Amino acid sequence: MTVPISKTAPKMALSVRxxxxxxxxxxxxxxxxxxxxFEVDAGEVLAVVGESGCGKSVTAMALAGLLPGSATVTGSVxxxxxxxxxxxxxxxxxxxxxxxxxxxxxxxxxxxxxFTVGRQIAEVLxxxxxxxxxxxxxxxxxxxxxxxxxEPARRLREYPHQFSGGMRQRVMIAMALACxxxxxxxxxxxxxxxxxxxxxxxxxxxxxxxxxxxxxxLITHDLGVVADIAxxxxxxxxxRVVETAGTQELFDAPxxxxxxxxxxxVPTAARRSEEGRLREIPGLxxxxxxxxxxxxxxxxxxxxxxxxxxxxxxxLPAARPGSAGxxxxxxWHPADEEAR
Amino acid sequence: MRTYLLNRLWQSALTLxxxxxxxxxxxxxxxxDPALAFAGEERDPESLAAIRARFGFDQPLLVQFWxxxxxxxxxxxxxxxxxxxxxxxxIGSALPVTIQLSVFALLVxxxxxxxxGVLAAVRRGRPAEWFANAVALIGLSVPNFWxxxxxxxxxxVGFGWFPASGFVPFTVDPVANLHHLVLPALVLxxxxxxxxxxxxxxxxxxxxxxxxIRTARAKGLSPRAVVGSHALRNSLVVVVTIxxxxxxxxxxxxxxxxxxxxxxxxxxxxxxxVFQRDYPVIQGVVLVTASAYVLINFLVDLAYSLIDPxxxxxxxxx
Numbered sequence: 001m002t003v004p005i006s007k008t009a010p011k012m013a014l015s016v017r018x019x020x021x022x023x024x025x026x027x028x029x030x031x032x033x034x035x036x037x038f039e040v041d042a043g044e045v046l047a048v049v050g051e052s053g054c055g056k057s058v059t060a061m062a063l064a065g066l067l068p069g070s071a072t073v074t075g076s077v078x079x080x081x082x083x084x085x086x087x088x089x090x091x092x093x094x095x096x097x098x099x100x101x102x103x104x105x106x107x108x109x110x111x112x113x114x115f116t117v118g119r120q121i122a123e124v125l126x127x128x129x130x131x132x133x134x135x136x137x138x139x140x141x142x143x144x145x146x147x148x149x150x151e152p153a154r155r156l157r158e159y160p161h162q163f164s165g166g167m168r169q170r171v172m173i174a175m176a177l178a179c180x181x182x183x184x185x186x187x188x189x190x191x192x193x194x195x196x197x198x199x200x201x202x203x204x205x206x207x208x209x210x211x212x213x214x215x216x217x218l219i220t221h222d223l224g225v226v227a228d229i230a231x232x233x234x235x236x237x238x239x240r241v242v243e244t245a246g247t248q249e250l251f252d253a254p255x256x257x258x259x260x261x262x263x264x265x266v267p268t269a270a271r272r273s274e275e276g277r278l279r280e281i282p283g284l285x286x287x288x289x290x291x292x293x294x295x296x297x298x299x300x301x302x303x304x305x306x307x308x309x310x311x312x313x314x315x316l317p318a319a320r321p322g323s324a325g326x327x328x329x330x331x332w333h334p335a336d337e338e339a340r
Numbered sequence: 341m342r343t344y345l346l347n348r349l350w351q352s353a354l355t356l357x358x359x360x361x362x363x364x365x366x367x368x369x370x371x372x373d374p375a376l377a378f379a380g381e382e383r384d385p386e387s388l389a390a391i392r393a394r395f396g397f398d399q400p401l402l403v404q405f406w407x408x409x410x411x412x413x414x415x416x417x418x419x420x421x422x423x424x425x426x427x428x429x430x431i432g433s434a435l436p437v438t439i440q441l442s443v444f445a446l447l448v449x450x451x452x453x454x455x456x457g458v459l460a461a462v463r464r465g466r467p468a469e470w471f472a473n474a475v476a477l478i479g480l481s482v483p484n485f486w487x488x489x490x491x492x493x494x495x496x497v498g499f500g501w502f503p504a505s506g507f508v509p510f511t512v513d514p515v516a517n518l519h520h521l522v523l524p525a526l527v528l529x530x531x532x533x534x535x536x537x538x539x540x541x542x543x544x545x546x547x548x549x550x551x552x553i554r555t556a557r558a559k560g561l562s563p564r565a566v567v568g569s570h571a572l573r574n575s576l577v578v579v580v581t582i583x584x585x586x587x588x589x590x591x592x593x594x595x596x597x598x599x600x601x602x603x604x605x606x607x608x609x610x611x612x613x614v615f616q617r618d619y620p621v622i623q624g625v626v627l628v629t630a631s632a633y634v635l636i637n638f639l640v641d642l643a644y645s646l647i648d649p650x651x652x653x654x655x656x657x658x
Contacts, residue, residue: 104555
């Protein structure tokens, strides 16, 4: 007897446990990602937020084993019943593009300039679904229509340089969704686009994710994008998760001082009239040879004391009384609501 | 496309006209008198004058050039002052040898150079790359004639695997024809192979670092599809350009190679003609070579648009 799965309980698509990435460089090892854990459910959008160099893109690439040979990956990435960390290259190839698909930042350079977009979409279907040329082309037309490209049958035969930036990103999304993947990793999908186009592409991503039940891992540094489409947020700093919460919870009451700093750095009309200039977080994200037994944000944190510099804060529940309780922060001195 | 072709056509015509002027004046600027070379032992003034009159060397340069030009346009390049044989028929028998040699050398260069270039890029920083680089360095530094001599000494004379010299027309005996051309093609192709290898390697390294390669890998394509299809296609423009440019070097290399292996080709004919001050032959040879250059450049331009859709030939470009 199989137990029927309740329709209300969302199916977990991807589970990441203690994922760590270290790069061998000529200057010695560099720790890029340190014990990152998260889950994404089918149809859910999880945003991974942080500054450049916080390890969010490395995390994204590590999911399907796309990092170069100089990277050492430990921990666990579970896709359904399968473990992807340490899986063979052959097994990973079957997963990439079919179960875990990617959309990258630069739609101009991410598409191959010498092949038609139709060929590039059909390629995924032929490799993973074993479709013939004609069948794959027909499906590619459907996909282009799905992502809102007008006259898909004609545009299929065109080359990437004949598309606008937003349309190219739609092609990338069509390509990523071709095999109906369980997880879509979107690494800064709208950063290179015009603001008006950004909104349309984000809407498309969210809409398709819900409709097809695709779990979306959205890598971004843009809190506007997060607020727009994410269900939950993971804030990363120097390779660690420092705070995680539902999007509303995080925007209402960030607990980690880094998250507070990030939000303070978002331009708004109100802030401009109050202070005349944006608040910034002093200093830079450190490059770490190894992860210290301390809070990595301590050197830039207004609330840091000796404890922060000698002991690593665990990721503990930090929800306000009465809230859902998924809010967690890795801080010895989490900020109160008034402190903002 | 039509405008483009018309543009190309008159540009080519202009190039050929300029080339013929340069070579016409060039051969006449050479020290040495063709009449003396032709006369041999009979050097009395009357014989010399008769020879000059016969070939038209006594007329003003402009008149000579006009005659050469009008005759050339009707397909007559004159007769050799040395043998009296029409230049067109000399070229007709020598050109196929050189074309065959060049095409084979080109095949050697593209196959060997392309394969090692891709290998060096894919196996970057590993022994395979060092090996490929070493081979390329040797290919670039070793002169053709030395390599040719070594090949003759060891592969032809020593092991007896290949004939040391001579040529058999393809129509007479295809196997013997190919057998005779193996060593010359390898020797002539080696230098170009090294150039192709280096260019392929750097173009492939650039392609392999591109974002679309990351996309291709993220799509779950095999390394073979990623390298052989996505990266290689993007590197081809560079390789085709280099091959086109290097065909000139190939023709000059053919001169040396043909001499070493005693092939009755264009190169040998040119060298002989220069030493004998055989004006009509030199002029004819240069004209045909220049035409070949023009044609090759045109083909290279056409190849671009086939390889890279972003490059489309239009009438708008110069």
